[in-house]
Amino acid sequence: MRFDSETSLVAMDADDEPAVLEWQCHAVLPLWEPEDEGAVADNIRLSVPDASLSRSSQGEREELTVFAMSGLTLDLGRIDRIYDSLDARSSDYEHFARLFDPSGDMGLHPDFEEGLIVGAHVVIIDRVRLAPAWRGHGGIGRLLIARSLRWLASSAALVATHPFPIEIPLDDRDDEPRVEREKASVQRTWQSLGFEPFREDLWVMKPHLRAHQDAAEQLEAAFSQYLV
Numbered sequence: 001m002r003f004d005s006e007t008s009l010v011a012m013d014a015d016d017e018p019a020v021l022e023w024q025c026h027a028v029l030p031l032w033e034p035e036d037e038g039a040v041a042d043n044i045r046l047s048v049p050d051a052s053l054s055r056s057s058q059g060e061r062e063e064l065t066v067f068a069m070s071g072l073t074l075d076l077g078r079i080d081r082i083y084d085s086l087d088a089r090s091s092d093y094e095h096f097a098r099l100f101d102p103s104g105d106m107g108l109h110p111d112f113e114e115g116l117i118v119g120a121h122v123v124i125i126d127r128v129r130l131a132p133a134w135r136g137h138g139g140i141g142r143l144l145i146a147r148s149l150r151w152l153a154s155s156a157a158l159v160a161t162h163p164f165p166i167e168i169p170l171d172d173r174d175d176e177p178r179v180e181r182e183k184a185s186v187q188r189t190w191q192s193l194g195f196e197p198f199r200e201d202l203w204v205m206k207p208h209l210r211a212h213q214d215a216a217e218q219l220e221a222a223f224s225q226y227l228v
Contacts, residue, residue, distance in 0.1 A: 001144075002026045003151050005073075019079035020072055025148040027067035033060060050132035066134055067144045071126040071161075073152065076107055095162055096124050098200055108158065111198070118208045119157030123149075127166065139219050142193055146216040153207040160204045161195065163187045 005023035031046060045051070052064035072093065074082065082100045086093040099122065101109045108117065130141040153159050165182035173179055187203065194212030195203040205212050 001147060002028055017079060017081060017085040019075040020085055022072055025069045026065050027144050029064040029066055031062040031064055052131050053129055066131045069128045069148050072124045074122045076122060077120055092126055096160060098202060099160055117157045119155050121156045123152050123156045123159040125161040142189060143219045143223055145193060146219055156207050158204055158206060160202055161190060162201055163190050163203055
């Protein structure tokens, strides 16, 4: 697993908000020069196009990126231009402005005051991608999301995402039955990680509650024989 992040030191425009951290998480699989027939066979299996999102050469090995997740972390105690900052980035991020309202506690929407909020940050998950060959194996993608959230959500009051089947081609998004069917499948994935619907297709999770912790522990147990 790899985690990369960056933020601006000084705000120059709406994109440059020092209280907003842009981050990316990746799961990378090293592919070494094979030493025996078994390793050769493994490399062949991993060399098919749908086994990785991308691949790169790193000296004596190749690296296959099999998982990628990206988003933002907002510091609730410092940010003062939430709407401008989100809107300036993309329409996808603008959608998350519905989480916030100055009339609410810590700048969050007043609806969150019905439950306990603990933490100083809001984590927004924008995109999650898993290479096709790793899907349908009992929760590999969910396990990688949960492990990424160990880094991202330790001091978060809230984690939010907008579940949508992003891999449906634009030309096919007029097929409403297909979109709704695949969107429901994506939503079930996030629900199994302790997320629940908030409003307008936003789903949220409070890291300090047991729902996400229990889900992560179950995934760890299920894959324990493969984990180091």
